[in-house]
Amino acid sequence: MDRKSVVLVGFMGTGKSTVGSVLSKLLGFRLIDIDALIEKKEGKSITDIFSRDGEKHFRDIEEEVIKEIAGIEKAVIITGGGAVLRKNNIENLRKCGKVVCLTATPSEIYRRVKAETHRPLLQVDDPVKKIEELLSARAKYYAEADVFVDTTGLTTDEVAEEIIKKLT
Numbered sequence: 001m002d003r004k005s006v007v008l009v010g011f012m013g014t015g016k017s018t019v020g021s022v023l024s025k026l027l028g029f030r031l032i033d034i035d036a037l038i039e040k041k042e043g044k045s046i047t048d049i050f051s052r053d054g055e056k057h058f059r060d061i062e063e064e065v066i067k068e069i070a071g072i073e074k075a076v077i078i079t080g081g082g083a084v085l086r087k088n089n090i091e092n093l094r095k096c097g098k099v100v101c102l103t104a105t106p107s108e109i110y111r112r113v114k115a116e117t118h119r120p121l122l123q124v125d126d127p128v129k130k131i132e133e134l135l136s137a138r139a140k141y142y143a144e145a146d147v148f149v150d151t152t153g154l155t156t157d158e159v160a161e162e163i164i165k166k167l168t
């Protein structure tokens with residue numbers, strides 16, 4: 001692996017954060033978490049940004065933060081599930097390195113996220129339906145990635161190794 005960063009994209013619950021953390025250690029790269037940078041910049045949680053300022057504001061800050069890190073080397077960059085929605089973001093993320101999309105089946109995603117409450121988009125009456133709707137609306141954006149790894153049934157270490165294998 002050269003100095004190029006690795007960018008992780010993919011739907012909520014596909015394991016970007018856990019895999020990113022392992023991958024950054026394996027590669028000796030720093031870890032950059034876009035959602036954490038957004039929270040730092042705004043001084044509040046993602047949940048509060050969504051409820052007080054709305055999704056559009058969140059997306060604007062997400063775009064700003066991604067622009068700020070564009071071109072950064074030797075990092076594993078973890079993005080939020082909706083970061084692929086704006087064309088500018090994909091272009092800026094590509095300046096960092098290869099874009100790797102983690103995938104999982106809708107039922108596996110639901111199994112992983114159901115106990116959690118920090119994702120405003122899934123705090124609805126029928127989260128399974130919401131997951132399916134968002135996945136189909138976003139499929140064409142995730143398809144922009146360079147490499148795909150299906151995480152269903154794999155451990156975090158296995159996913160990290162699979163990414164390295166596909167990138168080298």
Ligand code: S3P
Nearest residue numbers: 011012013035080081082119120
């Ligand atoms: C979002 C995913 C979240 C976070 C925000 C919006 C999305 O990140 O950025 O709640 O639109 O899919 P994770 O994919 O890390 O859960």
